[in-house]
Amino acid sequence: MPNEIYQQLIATSTGVLLLTAILQIWGRSLARSIALLAVQGAALAGLVLTVGVHAGELEALTVAGLVLIVKSVVLPLVMLRSAARIGETREHPAQINPAVELIGAAALTLAAYAISGPLMGPNPGPALQALPVGFSLIFLGFWLLLIRRSAITGLIGFLVLDNGIATVSFLVSGGLPLTVELGVSLDVLLVVLILGVLVIRLQKVHGSIDITELKELHD
Amino acid sequence: MTNLIDLGLQAQFGCTIVGIAAALLPARVRNAVAGTAISIGGLTAAATGIIALQGSTGTGLILPIALPGGDGLDPLLLAPDQLGGFFMALAGLVLSLTALFGIGYAHGAAASRTGWAAFAVFALGVQLVPAAGDAVSFLLAWEAMAIGSTVLLLADHASREAVRPATLWYAVLTHASFLLILAGFGVLTAASGGTNWDRWVNLSEPVTTVAFVLLVAGFATKAGLMPVHVWLPRAHPEAPSHASAAMSAAMVKMGIYGLLLVTLRLFPNGPQWWAVVFVALGAASALYGILQASVQSDLKRLLAYSTTENIGLITTAIGVGLLLRGSGQNAVGDVALVAALLLALSHAAFKTVLFTGAGSVLHATGERDLDALGGLAARMPWTASAFGVGAMGAAALPVTAGFVAEWVLLQALIHTDARADRLLAVVLPITMGVVALTVGLGLLTFVKAFGIAFLARPRSAGAEGAHEASFTMVAAMLIAAIGTVGLGLIPGPLSRLLGAAVGAQDLAVTGFTGLELGSLGAILLDPLALSLLTAAMLVPVLAINAVAALRHPRRQVDLAWGCGGDRTSPRMEYNATSYSEPLVRVFGGSLQTRRSVEVITPDDAPLLVEGIAFNQETTDVVENRVYLPAIRALERFGDFARRLQNGSIHRYLSFSFAALLVVLVVVSR
Numbered sequence: 001m002p003n004e005i006y007q008q009l010i011a012t013s014t015g016v017l018l019l020t021a022i023l024q025i026w027g028r029s030l031a032r033s034i035a036l037l038a039v040q041g042a043a044l045a046g047l048v049l050t051v052g053v054h055a056g057e058l059e060a061l062t063v064a065g066l067v068l069i070v071k072s073v074v075l076p077l078v079m080l081r082s083a084a085r086i087g088e089t090r091e092h093p094a095q096i097n098p099a100v101e102l103i104g105a106a107a108l109t110l111a112a113y114a115i116s117g118p119l120m121g122p123n124p125g126p127a128l129q130a131l132p133v134g135f136s137l138i139f140l141g142f143w144l145l146l147i148r149r150s151a152i153t154g155l156i157g158f159l160v161l162d163n164g165i166a167t168v169s170f171l172v173s174g175g176l177p178l179t180v181e182l183g184v185s186l187d188v189l190l191v192v193l194i195l196g197v198l199v200i201r202l203q204k205v206h207g208s209i210d211i212t213e214l215k216e217l218h219d
Numbered sequence: 220m221t222n223l224i225d226l227g228l229q230a231q232f233g234c235t236i237v238g239i240a241a242a243l244l245p246a247r248v249r250n251a252v253a254g255t256a257i258s259i260g261g262l263t264a265a266a267t268g269i270i271a272l273q274g275s276t277g278t279g280l281i282l283p284i285a286l287p288g289g290d291g292l293d294p295l296l297l298a299p300d301q302l303g304g305f306f307m308a309l310a311g312l313v314l315s316l317t318a319l320f321g322i323g324y325a326h327g328a329a330a331s332r333t334g335w336a337a338f339a340v341f342a343l344g345v346q347l348v349p350a351a352g353d354a355v356s357f358l359l360a361w362e363a364m365a366i367g368s369t370v371l372l373l374a375d376h377a378s379r380e381a382v383r384p385a386t387l388w389y390a391v392l393t394h395a396s397f398l399l400i401l402a403g404f405g406v407l408t409a410a411s412g413g414t415n416w417d418r419w420v421n422l423s424e425p426v427t428t429v430a431f432v433l434l435v436a437g438f439a440t441k442a443g444l445m446p447v448h449v450w451l452p453r454a455h456p457e458a459p460s461h462a463s464a465a466m467s468a469a470m471v472k473m474g475i476y477g478l479l480l481v482t483l484r485l486f487p488n489g490p491q492w493w494a495v496v497f498v499a500l501g502a503a504s505a506l507y508g509i510l511q512a513s514v515q516s517d518l519k520r521l522l523a524y525s526t527t528e529n530i531g532l533i534t535t536a537i538g539v540g541l542l543l544r545g546s547g548q549n550a551v552g553d554v555a556l557v558a559a560l561l562l563a564l565s566h567a568a569f570k571t572v573l574f575t576g577a578g579s580v581l582h583a584t585g586e587r588d589l590d591a592l593g594g595l596a597a598r599m600p601w602t603a604s605a606f607g608v609g610a611m612g613a614a615a616l617p618v619t620a621g622f623v624a625e626w627v628l629l630q631a632l633i634h635t636d637a638r639a640d641r642l643l644a645v646v647l648p649i650t651m652g653v654v655a656l657t658v659g660l661g662l663l664t665f666v667k668a669f670g671i672a673f674l675a676r677p678r679s680a681g682a683e684g685a686h687e688a689s690f691t692m693v694a695a696m697l698i699a700a701i702g703t704v705g706l707g708l709i710p711g712p713l714s715r716l717l718g719a720a721v722g723a724q725d726l727a728v729t730g731f732t733g734l735e736l737g738s739l740g741a742i743l744l745d746p747l748a749l750s751l752l753t754a755a756m757l758v759p760v761l762a763i764n765a766v767a768a769l770r771h772p773r774r775q776v777d778l779a780w781g782c783g784g785d786r787t788s789p790r791m792e793y794n795a796t797s798y799s800e801p802l803v804r805v806f807g808g809s810l811q812t813r814r815s816v817e818v819i820t821p822d823d824a825p826l827l828v829e830g831i832a833f834n835q836e837t838t839d840v841v842e843n844r845v846y847l848p849a850i851r852a853l854e855r856f857g858d859f860a861r862r863l864q865n866g867s868i869h870r871y872l873s874f875s876f877a878a879l880l881v882v883l884v885v886v887s888r
Contacts, residue, residue: 095869111880111884114887115883115884115886115887116887117887118886118887118888119887135883139880142872142876142879143876145869145872145876146869146872146873146876211868211869212867212868212869214866214868215865215866215867
């Protein structure tokens with residue numbers, strides 16, 4: 001693969017990752033947020049493929065396929081199903097001002113660029129140059145967890161966070177072995193399945209999935 | 220030929236292993252086998268200690284424990300010097316006797332597998348603390364001692380509510396002591412590059428001062444000196460009696476050993492103010508301890524406060540000795556230091572008797588409250604005789620060890636030339652006053668302890684039905700009592716050895732076995748002659764008594780207008796509270812006792828009196844003024860911190876997010 005195309009592909013896939021995360025913070029519709037998650041999963045798969053092919057590892061094809069299936073198809077479908085069972089379509093009223101949400105997201109992205117400098121080293125290759133995007137995804141995922149009240153969006157935030165971790169690990173190591181990725185993906189799948197059931201139970205018991213109402217976790 | 224000291228140290232490990240293994244035996248034989256093993260271990264320690272005290276040295280037993288790092292850490296060395304040998308012998312004798320007592324005494328949880336295993340570990344720890352030749356083995360033994368005693372203290376936690384708070388106080392303070400000592404040793408290790416004692420002797424200011432402050436705070440906590448004594452009156456009453464005897468007679472002495480280690484072995488040329496600190500701490504503890512002891516009516520609590528008093532006297536003696544050595548009066552200083560060791564030994568002897576005696580009383584009557592005892596002399600003659608001897612020792616009466624020790628201390632105080640030095644001119648007269656007042660109050664206190672508990676008539680059903688203790692218990696008490704008297708009658712040879720341990724050479728044996736303080740001019744103490752003289756003086760008194768008894772035989776006088784009432788109800792007896800009432804009056808301000816008189820009347824007839832209840836509670840001023848406010852402040856801080864945890868998931872998430880950000884920012888710098 002010519003170097004320029006490689007660069008372009010990395011830039012495109014990481015760009016899509018960042019854009020989808022920002023859009024998820026901006027928007028309020030649950031369905032659109034889940035759709036963005038699917039796009040994000042596809043972009044992550046593309047990134048895996050690009051890095052793997054450039055490194056000349058054929059295993060990357062399988063890993064990318066796995067990422068695509070789990071993160072772009074299965075997880076969004078599971079979440080859509082949970083949302084439909086509960087009957088929620090929109091996010092709960094915000095805890096903080098939407099402008100503050102976006103400004104916070106911007107600040108966190110800047111922070112991600114600031115802290116990943118030392119990790120990139122003096123002369124980073126194209127893959128390492130995209131490292132701040134991985135950290136941004138981690139931060140933005142956390143940010144979503146913090147600012148949203150619905151349990152479904154919390155789940156979305158968790159998945160964005162996980163995508164961020166995956167991005168960082170792919171970019172730093174130049175591709176993960178199949179067994180590791182298999183383990184991680186199935187783990188995440190399991191977590192989402194369990195949390196999906198939990199959210200439905202929450203709706204049944206409390207009549208709401210607003211996690212700000214769960215306040216008994218103290219002594 | 221193998222070195223005897225090394226052999227003795229190895230034998231102690233062997234006995235401890237046998238003791239722990241014996242703790243696993245069935246309950247029927249556990250007490251006997253485990254108690255015997257620990258007792259033999261104690262005797263081995265005593266023998267080893269005495270050999271070391273006579274000046275032999277071991278080749279140095281190196282514990283085969285590999286330390287991580289290794290850099291700056293010397294091997295774990297067990298090599299007692301003369302001073303260490305003295306404390307090892309003291310601890311060994313006490314533990315041997317208390318283990319023997321425990322064979323008959325331990326019951327319930329104290330006789331469990333855990334109970335005996337903890338006692339074995341505790342005993343080994345106490346015996347090895349003075350043998351340590353470096354900081355790490357010292358701390359290992361120290362911690363074994365701390366953990367073993369904490370477990371022992373917890374023995375009755377299931378049956379008595381008060382045990383848990385007592386253990387909490389003890390555990391907190393004992394670990395505070397460990398941490399302070401660890402910090403002190405850490406400072407010295409960092410400054411010298413090694414953990415062996417020998418490496419530290421050449422250190423100079425300001426390292427030594429920092430270490431002195433940390434170490435003295437740590438050792439004072441273990442010894443039970445005044446501001447940090449609060450664990451004693453809580454822990455001693457709640458521990459099983461053989462454990463409280465071992466803790467009071469042997470374990471707190473390790474605090475004293477620590478003080479001597481710092482000031483005699485490590486930094487013998489410390490500044491004068493170190494000695495003044497010792498005198499101040501010691502004098503305050505002695506006075507406060509005996510004042511509190513004199514008004515207690517719980518027998519074991521009384522003994523616990525008396526421990527603070529005695530430790531205070533020992534520390535005072537050490538302080539005086541250092542002060543005098545520092546100002547050039549070496550001979551008198553030596554005598555004061557020997558007095559400190561004699562005080563430690565006599566306290567070990569009579570406190571073993573008193574705590575085991577209190578244990579026998581508790582075992583027989585189920586009561587610790589003096590106001591519920593009485594009349595035990597007829598019911599428990601052996602216990603009563605032993606306790607009587609112990610009480611005489613604690614009151615520093617002649618022919619007991621306590622008398623010899625305090626006599627030597629007073630001689631040192633009296634024979635000091637304080638004209639030259641203004642510091643001495645201020646400190647010594649005050650010290651003398653404090654010692655005199657302490658000894659006087661001590662006499663009152665122990666007259667009360669013995670008189671109320673053992674004489675007159677029983678004040679409760681428990682005391683009424685008391686029975687003599689079992690054979691091993693009586694044996695342990697009597698051996699300790701004989702030791703108390705023996706030290707009082709033949710102090711000479713031992714004092715010479717003690718003189719060598721603190722570097723004094725001027726003591727000699729006089730007469731048959733008496734003591735001559737050669738350095739103070741011809742000051743002689745010959746207890747045998749003294750007791751013969753006393754006996755001779757008693758002859759006319761007894762003769763007059765006998766004659767009077769023959770002339771006027773005792774008649775039972777009944778109340779002329781008593782309407783058949785009983786004149787001698789136990790409720791009319793003088794009891795512990797009434798005995799100490801004058802003291803409460805005089806020292807009320809510093810004792811802060813709380814009294815309440817409640818008149819009980821029927822609900823429908825407020826003018827009729829059904830009964831009158833009097834209640835007196837003694838409180839600890841230091842605890843009320845220092846510890847409780849500190850604990851309350853901590854609790855307020857804790858309540859404030861609880862606000863952080865309000866149950867909101869978002870808040871918890873933001874904590875971890877903030878932590879993640881901080882970590883990343885720190886890492887990326």
